[in-house]
Amino acid sequence: MPLESDEIPAEVATAIDGKLRQALNRTSALSDGESNALAVIPTLAVGEAVESEGLMQEVGRIKAELTLTAVNHIDGTVFFSSTIPLTGSAVGGKKSAMKAMATGIKPSDPVYVRFIRKSREKVSDHYATNCATILQRAQQLADSGHPDEAAACLGSVPAEVDCYETARMLLAELSGTPADTPPAAVSPDTVYVEREVPVPVHIPVPVPTPAPTPEPAATPAPAAEPEQQTTIKLSDPDEFDFKIISCLGLSNGDQIKILGEMKNLKINAKEVYMQLDQAFDSNGEECPRNNLSTRGRYASYINIPQQVPVKIEFTVNNVSPSISSFSFMKIVFGNYNVSIYNLPVQWN
Incomplete structure (x- = not known):
């Protein structure tokens, strides 16, 4: 998340960058490394600086606009952007005013909390709407020899969207470590045991009466249950x-x-x-x-x-x-x- 601006000294840019990191860290939104495709890009546009000479000292005043943009750094998708006005004034001219402006940034300012909350909402909406396209993009990156970028795409899918489980499984497949899959038990060889089934045998018994006894009518076999259709x-x-x-x-x-x-x-x-x-x-x-x-x-x-x-x-x-x-x-x-x-x- 380095600050993008050609108009301020490096030490001022470093100070602003540190303040922004503190602000994002307070919202649990800060993540270093490339394991996530989501990023916040800060851009500073410096307005006209005013320097006034007093009787003894020079006083500098400066205005600027800090724009925070939530993006996907893999494909360039912009989720949300917010502009925050900054001001600074100090004895010693323009450079001193810039340092004062950086010092005046408050990481606890609610504007940063609102930015992160709104960005997360936009990210969730985007992934919910474009799940299939995002998973397809990750697969194409993996197939074309860019596994790190594919992992970043998959690792950015929010847990609340429908394709989260699919993304998680693809990410596990990409890393070669199946998610939540316990080691397969070693099964013994399948053994088939033939059971002896007793077969009834009917032995006719002579009836000691001259008149033959009529055989009872055969009991009809129960109708087979209808087979369920696919x-x-x-x-x-x-x-x-x-x-x-x-x-x-x-x-x-x-x-x-x-x-x-x-x-x-x-x-x-x-x-x-x-x-x-x-x-x-x-x-x-x-x-x-x-x-x-x-x-x-x-x-x-x-x-x-x-x-x-x-x-x-x-x-x-x-x-x-x-x-x-x-x-x-x-x-x-x-x-x-x-x-x-x-x-x-x-x-x-």
């Missing part, structure tokens, strides 16, 4: 279509792979940022987000040319072969979502 609900069926091609369980790998197919009907985008967001199994258990992936990643960019079917593979990891179906799954991308109900699993 249902897919689309948030915007006029904009896109989606269907499930297969849902296969791999018992040797504790995985279930779901192959879906999407067709862009009218979405005005060349690609979308898609993720398998939720999955509930037939036992009523919710699968942890760390176990859900889209094309092998927590979330992936999917090219969606219009009117072209695009296959997308989703994976649920660390699952038990006892799971017979998913009662509910949700896939999200941009402002759209797909809800899937009663999806059976075919185990190999």
